[in-house]
Amino acid sequence: MSSSRPAGRATALVLSVLREAISTGELGPGEQIRQQIWADRTGVSRPPLREALEILANEGLLVHGLNQGYFVAKFNRDEMEQLYTMRLLLEREALKEINWPSEEQLAExxxxxxxxxxxARSGRPDIAMQELAEFYLGIYELSPKKLIVEEVKRLWVLTAAYRSLSVDVTRDPARSGKRLRVIVDIMRARDLKRLRELLLRPTLRGRSGAVVGQDVSPGSSDELAAS
Structure with a gap:
């Protein structure tokens, strides 16, 4: 298949589409990336597709098996505990201080x-999950500790496939929106202690094994968890 898109733009498109598919659960942990299917779906040729796959493998989001192809990274309970432990340490550090958002930013x-x-109400949990991650990571980006924040974002990518399994935003859309607006009000009040508590709670839940464990069903937390 030939493509009229510039190589760099085509690679960026594939990266965006695959990241979205993984973060929304369309591609689950351990699932193989069928290259021809994704080349057809994105309308790109094989070279930029392979380049995107290599980038995602270098990021740890995919794994490559010799003569097997690319698969969504799959982690066992111990590995997930390690990932969430790293997230917890870094997120705590990032939230030691933030540059409080302006009213314009709070409105966003x-x-x-x-x-x-x-x-979530309209049956588009895929978009809702993307926006949920945007909300949380947007808060971390208020931290002046930019290198730490970049590592937090990288670890969020690694746990994306499991987040879609543990969070059900469609279960109670009104409650989901209400909780996020409570977080906005906390930022408006500049209550860093309470903000840290709410933002770190999902990560603590993830570290406890709720994301990969069998003891907690999807969406069973009493609060919206963006773990």
Whole structure:
């Protein structure tokens, strides 16, 4: 298949589409990436597709098996505990201080919260989950500790496939939106202690094994968890 897209743009498109498919659960842990299917779906040729796959493998989101192809990374309970332990340490450090958002920025967070609820109500959990991650990572990006934040974002990518298995935003869309708006109000009040508590709770839940364990069903937490 030939492509009229510039190579760099084609690779970026594939990266975006595959990351979205993994983060929303369309591609689950351990699932193989069928290259021809994704080349057809994105309308790109094989070279930029392979380049994107190599990038995702280098990031740890995919694994490559010799003569087998590429698969979504799959972690066991111990490995997930390690990932969430690293996240917890880094997220705690990132949240030691933040640059409090302006009213304009707070309005943007409120719009994202509204979007999470609306897309959950309309049967689009894929978009709602993307917006949920955008909401949380947007708060971490308020931290002045930019190198730590970049590592937090990398670890969020690694746990993306499991987050889609443990969080059900469609279960109670109104509650999901309400909780996010509570977080916005906490930022408006500049209550760093409470903000840290709410943001770190999902990571603590993930470290406890709720993400890969069999003892907790999807969406069973009493609060919206963006783990």
């Amino acid at each position: 967070f409120e719009n994202i919260a509204d979007g999470v609820e609306q897309h």
